[in-house]
Amino acid sequence: MCEFNLNLFNLIIIASVFIGTTFGLLLILTRRINKKANVLLGILTFIIVLWNIWILSLDFQITNYIPYFYLIPLNYSLALGPLLYLYVKKTTNFSYHISKKDILHFLPLVIELAVHLMISRDALANNIIGVETNTYLQLMPVIQFFAIVSIITYSIYALKKIKRYHTWLNKNYSNNDAYSLRWLYRLIIIFAILWFLWTPYTIIDYVLFNFQLGLADYYPIYVLLSIVTIWISAEAFLRPEVILLETNRNNNNEKEKPSEEILKKASWLKEQMITNRFYLNSELTLKSLAENLDMHPNILSKVINDGLDKNFSDFINEYRVNAIIKKMNSDDYDHITLLGLSFECGFNSKTTFNRVFKNIKGVTPLQYKKSIKNNAGHS
Incomplete structure (x- = not known):
């Protein structure tokens, strides 16, 4: 043995x-x-x-x-x-x-x-x-x-x-x-x-x-x-399971020059975003935005991708970041933390907020806020 x-x-x-x-x-x-x-x-x-x-x-x-x-x-x-x-x-x-x-x-x-x-x-x-x-x-x-x-x-x-x-x-x-x-x-x-x-x-x-x-x-x-x-x-x-609401995938990667109609709809879409502030909804998806705008999701996707040359995530998050920056520049929101501002403006996690903000502005939210204070101090 x-x-x-x-x-x-x-x-x-x-x-x-x-x-x-x-x-x-x-x-x-x-x-x-x-x-x-x-x-x-x-x-x-x-x-x-x-x-x-x-x-x-x-x-x-x-x-x-x-x-x-x-x-x-x-x-x-x-x-x-x-x-x-x-x-x-x-x-x-x-x-x-x-x-x-x-x-x-x-x-x-x-x-x-x-x-x-x-x-x-x-x-x-x-x-x-x-x-x-x-x-x-x-x-x-x-x-x-x-x-x-x-x-x-x-x-x-x-x-x-x-x-x-x-x-x-x-x-x-x-x-x-x-x-x-x-x-x-x-x-x-x-x-x-x-x-x-x-x-x-x-x-x-x-x-x-x-x-x-x-x-x-x-x-x-x-x-x-x-x-x-x-x-x-x-x-x-x-890890918690998630359900993806959309199941139709359009894998067509061919790029076409946007038509006049698409460009007009893109301009109209930007106006609707400013007027209705859909980006404040942290659960916003392409499908839910399309329903709010009474559009087919495929058409909305084409307007964003071709008319604005962006993907849906970047399109929405730019509005959120700009809304946060606007509040950063206002004394009325000094009592709210950066994370609090991010939640108010449609983000639902600190990680996403920091990553998206840095991708768009090239600096972290904290660095950006400090730069605002420094500029205010010099003026």
């Missing part, structure tokens, strides 16, 4: 198995608005959990207790990329439905499972565990390489989806931080970089060590990948 040699790395991986299983189950079983997307992420989390179980089975020599444990397929690395991409696709477009065509993304997984069967057959024939077979040594580096390429490629496509989604948000929502997926964008970049770092590991292991590096050499990257995967799952589950 062998003893379990516990160290910091495998203790972290053991913890990640339990935490990953918990969040995987929560994502799959909890009834939520975007449950179908969460199920995809939950499956991705379970794949990492199974992978960690495989690592621990080798480290703790589980085959000494369960001789044929290695026959259980625990590696599904070629499914990670498609699952991540489809999760992002479903999250960024609530009306998107997973179709039979999406199954094609998982065809490479069939090859990975076929390789597992070949390794298992070789192991049974020679009475050894799978990782010691010639089939494993010859084919697993190839599978690892394709898994790295697959995950990085799908990550790039997922990032493009999130970028397009953020562009759409800016065209339809004035306060859009609650709908933003910047957290997911950052984590996918980290996830892809970690898989990219696997490349030198695989090359060095295969070329210099004949694929004989031990688990200890791979532990740091195993741990980091587990942490990032669980991080994505935890963020996805713990």
Whole structure:
């Protein structure tokens, strides 16, 4: 009988198995608005959990207790990329439905499972565990390489989806931080970089060590990948869900010269904004503004995009910032904090207010207010 040699790395991986299983189950079983997307992420989390179980089975020599444990397929690395991409696709477009065509993304997984069967057959024939077979040594580096390429490629496509989604948000929502997926964008970049770092590991292991590096050499990257995967799952589950009111996406990026009618409507729109101060509504969206103006949302979008050469978010927030600046210059509002002014003028979060104000004016609200006082002191 062998003893379990516990160290910091495998203790972290053991913890990640339990935490990953918990969040995987929560994502799959909890009834939520975007449950179908969460199920995809939950499956991705379970794949990492199974992978960690495989690592621990080798480290703790589980085959000494369960001789044929290695026959259980625990590696599904070629499914990670498609699952991540489809999760992002479903999250960024609530009306998107997973179709039979999406199954094609998982065809490479069939090859990975076929390789597992070949390794298992070789192991049974020679009475050894799978990782010691010639089939494993010859084919697993190839599978690892394709898994790295697959995950990085799908990550790039997922990032493009999130970028397009953020562009759409800016065209339809004035306060859009609650709908933003910047957290997911950052984590996918980290996830892809970690898989990219696997490349030198695989090359060095295969070329210099004949694929004989031990688990200890791979532990740091195993741990980091587990942490990032669980991080994505935890963020996805713990963040409050939001419902996007508009589902029709116009992805036509062709730019045309605005017609006279569009320019006239753009001028009329600016007058309506000043007269009715729609921007004071923190929940203002393209759809709600269109209803107030008795216009079709598509026409309003065209007026803003073509007639004013702006997106909806910038158009509305410029009015809000100008309203705040007007109040900054008035002694009547000196008793109100900058955050209070921002809420009065249509912003609904400090983060959005500071970011938008700096984007428009080039300085923070506090710096701008100080400059007003300094100019008043010199005059």
